[in-house]
Amino acid sequence: MNHSQWKTRRTRKLLGESVEESPAYVEAGYAFALGQAVHDRRIELGLSQTELARGAGMTQPQISNIEGGDSVPTLPLLTRLAKALDASLTIDLDGDTSAFVFTAHDGGHAGNARRGGRPSVA
Secondary structure, eight states: OOGGGOOOHHHHHHTTOOOOOOHHHHHHHHHHHHHHHHHHHHHHHTOOHHHHHHHHTOOHHHHHHHHTTSOOOOHHHHHHHHHHTTEEEEEEEETTEEEEEEEESSSSSOOSGGGTOOOEEO
């Protein structure tokens, strides 16, 4: 196949063609959605990556890697992140979709769909 015949995943979906997603592609989508949720909540709180890292016992490059979807933190690390973000983290993995939602503990910052925020979805 030459490049003129190549179609993106999105194009194939729009044309109604079946699209196989590799496990690596799905995992990358999860990592990106989680990173987006961390970023959104951090921005809501007005924190820099360095401030969040300090609060979670991490380094700024680690926060950058998570927000960029370059790494997936362990459960203990997610717990520390949620605490540093003053929120609870809800992870909804349902077949073809997933959502990562930080819900503010104090109700002052929207962090979920019920309070006007938006979940980060893969």
